[in-house]
Amino acid sequence: MGGSLNANHLMFLGQGALWTIGLSLIALIGGGLAGAVIALCRVSPSRFVRLLSGAYVQLIQGTPLLVIMFLTYFGLPTLGFSVSPLAAASASLTVYVGAYLGEIWRGCIQSVPRQQWEAAEGLALSRTQRMIKVILPQAVRIATPPTVGFMVQIIKNTSLASVVGFVELARSGQIINNSLFEPLLIYAIIAVIYFALCFPISRLSRKLEQRGGPARPKILAV
Amino acid sequence: MPTQEPIVALRGVHKSFGALKVLDGVDFEVQRGNVLVIIGRSGSGKSTALRCIDRFETIDQGEIVVCGHRVHDPRLNLRALRQDIGIVFQSYNLFPHLTLEENIILAPCSVKGVSKKQAREQARLALAQVGLEDKLHQYPEQLSGGQQQRGAIARSLAMQPKVMLFDEVTSALDPELTGEVLKVIEALAADGMTMVMVTHEMGFARSIADTVVFMHRGKVHETGPASILSAPATPELAQFVGAGF
Numbered sequence: 001m002g003g004s005l006n007a008n009h010l011m012f013l014g015q016g017a018l019w020t021i022g023l024s025l026i027a028l029i030g031g032g033l034a035g036a037v038i039a040l041c042r043v044s045p046s047r048f049v050r051l052l053s054g055a056y057v058q059l060i061q062g063t064p065l066l067v068i069m070f071l072t073y074f075g076l077p078t079l080g081f082s083v084s085p086l087a088a089a090s091a092s093l094t095v096y097v098g099a100y101l102g103e104i105w106r107g108c109i110q111s112v113p114r115q116q117w118e119a120a121e122g123l124a125l126s127r128t129q130r131m132i133k134v135i136l137p138q139a140v141r142i143a144t145p146p147t148v149g150f151m152v153q154i155i156k157n158t159s160l161a162s163v164v165g166f167v168e169l170a171r172s173g174q175i176i177n178n179s180l181f182e183p184l185l186i187y188a189i190i191a192v193i194y195f196a197l198c199f200p201i202s203r204l205s206r207k208l209e210q211r212g213g214p215a216r217p218k219i220l221a222v
Numbered sequence: 223m224p225t226q227e228p229i230v231a232l233r234g235v236h237k238s239f240g241a242l243k244v245l246d247g248v249d250f251e252v253q254r255g256n257v258l259v260i261i262g263r264s265g266s267g268k269s270t271a272l273r274c275i276d277r278f279e280t281i282d283q284g285e286i287v288v289c290g291h292r293v294h295d296p297r298l299n300l301r302a303l304r305q306d307i308g309i310v311f312q313s314y315n316l317f318p319h320l321t322l323e324e325n326i327i328l329a330p331c332s333v334k335g336v337s338k339k340q341a342r343e344q345a346r347l348a349l350a351q352v353g354l355e356d357k358l359h360q361y362p363e364q365l366s367g368g369q370q371q372r373g374a375i376a377r378s379l380a381m382q383p384k385v386m387l388f389d390e391v392t393s394a395l396d397p398e399l400t401g402e403v404l405k406v407i408e409a410l411a412a413d414g415m416t417m418v419m420v421t422h423e424m425g426f427a428r429s430i431a432d433t434v435v436f437m438h439r440g441k442v443h444e445t446g447p448a449s450i451l452s453a454p455a456t457p458e459l460a461q462f463v464g465a466g467f
Contacts, residue, residue, distance in 0.1 A: 119315035119374075122276060123329035123381060124304035133328060137319045 005185065009176050016172025017193050023158040023168055026090045028151060031097025038102025043109050045127070053102070060099035065160050068092045073164035089161035089168075097154055104150060108143035109135060149205035152198045159194075169193060227290075229254050229385050229416045230275055234284035237270060244270045245281070246440035252385070252433070255414045259427040259448075262437035263462065268420045271437065272389050275418065276309050289384050305333065308378030309387040312394050314370040316362040322349065322373050323358045326380045334381070341380070348376035352406045368399030372406050379410075386410065388419035424451060424463065436462065 041053035060068070073088035083091070112135050120130040162171035173190040177183050228251040237245035244267045252258045260268040273279045274286060277293050277300060286293035289306040316325050326348060327341035336344070349355045352372035362370050371391055378386060388407065392400040404426050411417060411430050421427055427434060431448040436459045444450060444459045454460040 113315075115311060115313050115315045116317065118278060119311065119317070121278070122304060122307075122309040122311075123377070124301045124333045125329060126301065126333075129332050133332065134317055138317075141319070 003180060005176075005180060005182065009180070012172050012176060013169065013189065013193070016167060016169040017197070019167060019172075020155065020158050020169040020194075021197070023086075023089055023093065023161060023166070024151070024155045027093035027097045027154045027158065030090060030094030031101055031154070034094055034098025035101025035105055038098055039105035039109060040131075042102060042106040057099045057103050060096055061103070065092065065096050065157055066163060068096055069160055069164050085161070085164045085166035088164050089158070089166045093154070093158065093161070096157070097150075100150065100153075101147065104146050105139070105143055108139040108146070111142055112138045145205050145209040148201060148208060152202050152205070155197050155201070156194065228252055228287075229256075229289055230258075230418060231287045232271065232274070232284070233286075235271070235274060235281050235286060236283035237267075237274065237279060237281045244440055245274070247284070248437075248440070248442055250433070250435050250442060250445065252416060252418055254416055256432040257411050257417045257419070257430050258433045258435060259431035260418065260420045260435045260437060261422070261424070261427060261462070262443075266437040267440040268435075268437045269389055272387055272418060272420050276307050276387060277303060301333070305381060306384045307387060308381060308383035308385070310371070310374050310378055310389065310391050312390040314362070314367070314374045314394075316370050316373055316377070318362050321359050321361055322354065322365070322376075325362070325373065326377045329377070329381050344380050345376070348380040349373075351379060351409070352376045353402075366399060367395050368402045371395065371399075371403045375403075375406055375410075385416040385418065388417065388421070390420050390422065392421065392423060427451065438462075 038053050038057065041049050042057070044050050044053075069088065069092045072092045073083055073085065076083050076088075116134055116138065117130060120134040125133065158168055159170035161168055162174065165171070167175070169190060173186050177186045180186065230250075230252040232248050232250050235245050235248040236243075246267075248267070248271055250258065260271060262268045270279055274281050275288055275293065277298065281294055284294065288303060291298060291303040291306065293303060316322070317328070320328065323342065323345050326345040327336075327338065330336040330341040330344060331338060346355060346358070349358060352375050354369060354372055354376065357365060357369060357373070362373070365373060375386075375391075391407075392403050395403060400423070404423065407417070407419070408430060428448050428451050434446060434448055434450055435442050436444040436450070436454075436456075438444075438458050444454065444456045446455075450459065451463055454463055
């Protein structure tokens with residue numbers, strides 16, 4: 001073992017970084033779909049659906065992602081489901097991100113002024129029409145900056161997939177370090193790569209926020 | 223519907239928000255083509271009474287009949303009721319993500335199944351009625367408050383309602399913009415639109431109202447033709463009018 005950092009190591013890290021991006025995209029898409037369902041359930045007219053989806057959000061937000069990863073990767077096989085590291089990481093992140101995005105988006109839907117609902121009701125639009133044609137388009141505008149901001153959390157959280165043996169950026173760093181024993185250097189490189197992935201996104205989020213946010217009537221009388 | 227049947231009728235309407243009694247036995251009727259103006263202090267229940275007509279509030283007791291719809295009945299077909307009623311709010315509430323034209327054609331297309339082409343034609347007519355025919359493709363935020371409010375009126379008119387409700391529609395506007403909105407409402411009245419409005423514009427109430435309802439502590443305290451504003455019968459109305467509201 002031993003030796004010094006060479007191009008092969010960097011290639012390996014680059015591959016890990018690609019998997020980090022890939023896993024982040026899986027989490028965003030899976031979690032986004034789950035989150036959309038959760039958000040709609042959270043504002044459902046049915047109390048039962050609201051409570052059920054609320055319980056899901058509370059449960060997931062009260063559980064570390066690490067534990068969710070362990071449950072899917074080590075727990076499910078004891079029930080007879082064998083799960084690959086990629087599947088376990090994807091499923092865990094989807095479940096986790098879904099709860100958070102669902103809650104963020106619920107807030108966005110509810111922050112569309114109540115008067116917009118009433119105006120739509122007054123025009124005899126059905127609940128579904130109100131939601132799709134009036135409320136959601138406005139909620140999406142409100143939701144864009146915090147959703148982009150949450151992408152940063154997703155990218156960082158994918159590093160936890162290393163605990164189930166999924167070789168993303170953090171895990172590939174560990175593997176290289178195991179042979180080179182240069183923790184300061186290697187983890188510094190890892191940190192820089194994570195930063196390079198996250199920083200542009202958080203900048204974008206801030207920019208979106210500054211660009212005036214959602215369009216809405218300027219005068220909102222009581 | 224026989225011509226004698228009122229378009230809007232409230233009979234013995236009671237409504238409480240928790241312990242607060244907001245409507246304490248309210249009665250009034252509006253005949254076809256008439257304008258009823260509700261006045262009163264803040265908290266007298268006038269906006270609540272108006273909102274009950276469109277079932278934005280449910281009532282505890284009494285009955286409300288609008289264009290033959292029994293509004294107090296839990297089995298009411300809410301969307302059918304709201305197709306017969308147009309309502310305009312204080313805060314305009316145009317949809318900010320849609321142009322004026324899209325705002326106007328949304329309900330006719332999705333509720334009444336009118337074709338886009340026909341709805342656009344109706345939108346043009348409705349906008350001409352409120353003097354905004356050149357603002358078709360503007361977004362609400364590009365319009366002044368008065369223009370937005372006129373746009374909101376046009377949006378309601380495009381649904382061809384049988385009665386229009388106006389809830390303090392000029393309260394958020396400065397005097398100049400108030401004038402342009404009131405002119406539109408006056409023209410509607412002249413066209414024979416049945417209307418119920420809550421307003422603080424006493425001069426306007428005097429000129430447009432067929433019936434004035436003065437609400438005080440959740441009751442119709444005094445009612446009559448617009449002339450009661452010049453010769454109030456009760457000290458409360460005298461004080462209210464005298465206070466220059």
